[in-house]
Every structure is written in C-alpha cells, then in structure tokens.
Amino acid sequence: MLRFDRIALILLIFFFSEAYAAGWEKVEIPSTELTILDDNGQYKDIKPGCAFSYLPDEAGLPNKPFHFYYRKGTKPQTLIFFNGGGACWNDATCTTSLTVPVSSTTRPAYNPSMDFENDPESVGGILDFARADNPLKDWNMVFIPYCTGDAHIGSNDKIYADPLGIINAGNPIMVQHRGFDNFMAVREWLKHRYDRFYTEKVLVAGSSAGAYGALMNFSRLHRIYPSMTKISLLSDAGAGVFTNNFLNTVFEPNGPWGTENTLATWIPGINQISSYNDLNFFTNLATGIERYFTKSKFAYVTTAWDGVQVLFLNIMKKTDQGINDPNEWFNLTPEVFVEWNLRMLASFNVNVLFNSNAKYYVSAGTYHAGLVDVFAPDIFYTENSASGIFLKDWVNRLVINDKRYPLINLMCSGTCGAPF
Secondary structure (H helix, E strand, O other): OEEHHHHHHHHHHHOOOOOOOOOOEEEEOOOOOEEEEOOOOOEEEEOOOOOOOOOOHHHOOOOOOOEEEEEOOOOOEEEEEEOOOEOOOOHHHHOHHHHOOOOOOOOOOEOOOOOOOOOHHHHOHHHOOOOOOOOOOOOEEEEEOOOOOOOOOOOEEEEEOOOOOOHHHHOOEEEEEOHHHHHHHHHHHHHOOHHHHHOOEEEEEEEOHHHHHHHHOHHHHHOOOOOOOEEEEEEEOOOOOOOHHHHHHHHOOOOOOOHHHOOOOOOOOOOOHHHOOOOOHHHHHHHHHHHHOOOOOEEEEEEOOOHHHHHHHHHHHHHHOOOOOHHHOOOOOHHHHHHHHHHHHHHHHHHHHHOOOEEEEEEOOOOOOOOOOOOOOOHHHHOOOOOOOOHHHHHHHHHHOOOOOOOOOEEOOOOOOOOO
C-alpha cells in the first residue's frame, strides 16, 4: 500500500501541464489502495474504485477503475461537483435492480458504471463552460464521478444476494461502496495543488445522490482552503425524504456503507446522524452543518414534485415491505407524491427559519436535478418558474456576494405543476 504523500508527486507529474485550459482533463488514480492523512491527524486506508471494479472483464458488469475530471478556468474560483446516480443499500436495490433496463425513463436503483452519465460533457448544465450565460463558465471545475451507490459517503465492501435469483444465477455479489474513498482521493489531489492557496471562492455542489455527498463532505473540503476563501454549498435534488428503515440500515454501525468510518462526526448535525428519524433527518443534518459554518452560504434546489426523489421514497417503502421486484417499484401514486412534497416543504421551511445562511429554490414540475442536463436538457438555463427568477441567476446570486442581489427563498406558485 502506498502513502499518498508518495504518490502525490506521481499525480502532480501526471497532471501538471497547463495546456488543457480549454477543456476537460481526465485524472487517473494510479493505485487502488492508498493511505492518506485525515483531518484528525490519523492515517486512513482508502480503496478507490467503482461498485464492480474488482471483477474481470468477462464478468459482464462495468468494472473500470475510478478517475475524475478537472478543467482549468481563468479565475481563482473553483466548482467542486459531486455527480449523482442513485443509491443501493440492500439485496434488492444492489443486485436485483440491475435487471431493470437503463433508459431515459427507467434505470437501476444506482449507476455502477464509470461510462454511463459519468463524464462532465454529457452531464452538462452548470458544468458547460462553453455557454456564455453560465455564471461559472470561467471557474476551475472538478467533476467527481459516482459509481458506488453510497451517496459519496461509503467505505466498505458488502456482499449482497439476489432475492429473486436473477443476477449471477442467484449467487451473492460483492458491491464496493467506495464513494468516500474516491472523494478522499480527489481531496488529496486538491490538497497538493499550489493554486489552492490563492482560491477566492469555492462552490461545493452536487445533484441527486451527489447533493448528499456535497453536504456531508462539505467540512472536509472546507478544511483544505485558507480562511479567507469564501466557500458555499449548492445542493440539488437531495431533499432528504427517507424512511426510518433506510436511515437505520445506512447509518447504524456496521451498515452496508460503513458510514461510521467516513462521516465528519466532529461537525454538529453529523455527529448525531444515527439518532435521527425520517421526519427530522434533513433538518437536523442541514441546520447543524449550517450553524457550524456561519460564514458560508447554503443553497438548496429541487422541483416541487421531483419524480426521481419520489421514486426513491417509493422504493424504500416497497423494499421495507419485502417487495423486491423492481418492476413493482415504479407505480407512483398521488399519495406518495403528496407525502414527499409535504415533507420536503416542511424540512426546507424549518431549515431556513432556523438559519439565515440557508436558502431554497423550489421550481415547478416533476423533473429531477436542475443543475444538469441528464433528466431535463438545458433546464439550468431555462428554469424560471420560481417567482420568474432564472435558476442560473439565482445561483449567480449565491456566488457573487453582492448585497444588491441577495439570495432569497423562491417558490413556484399554485400547484407547482402537480402530476395529478
């Protein structure tokens, strides 16, 4: 196993050229097992990789190693973006769900592939630096792919069975929940960049599962930048509406993701996460972090009837009941839409009531993820259903720190495009 202080030179040599300023550069991780120094002064072993990186090519499942992307901008400002791609936490979601065809409307519970929807050019949206109306077009950009099913907070290998006996002839399969390890490898690369000390602004952002990775890894990114750097959070399509069984499965000790070894438990909001229930999870988590980082701004984006977030609430409810056939998860009733909507609004409103450095933008419709093109192309640039303010302009208010254009809570009107 290599210490990261040894391979740091390899990474820097591999990626020192300034000739790529116009586009994205892929950064390979040159080892699958690393030892890095964590914020508590202790060495930590990490194993970057995707859910099935360990499998041979003939296994028939995506098995490429982890890498990430960087694009050098022209300003001393950096966007760090956590990509989305679902989640898995039990036998049905981690194995049986792989039988669901992948298309624009149906997909497995999570994306284990480094290829599918995991490069910044296909994700687009806020990462599209070629658009003149992108408020972050001149920023440095770091894109963290997601292929581990653990919301970027996992550091564990877990064996899952297929309750329907469809995948791998019913034999157990190991899923590498190594999203936290991947993030920490990216973080170490950032720590060794000289321009970190001259960075004026950092926006930590993420969509869908990446929204939770951005929020719960915010503190570790905050620690590597100088005190004068203004650091903000932009969380998209991650409103934290879960079931108790999901929370107990994921955040209890010895859970599938190994979160007891990854969460920044020195931060209020995170340090009590295993005691939260489905009604107070998001509010307690967000308000605790916001109160700790009082000089930072926290912005939350969602649609009022986000179909994918509603789907995951439905998947949790179904699998809690032992319904493991993915084909039975996609029947979304008006009742589950209403439950998700009411709980999302309650959490958002309590959050902003408690903390003045937190704001939200709730748009109309059922589309998922407003910062990227994956579900609704160009939506980051065309969305203006919340009080007529374009989402891209609201994000610009977040990062410019201009008192003439304060960041305010915005909400769509009427039924906000309810699907029933």
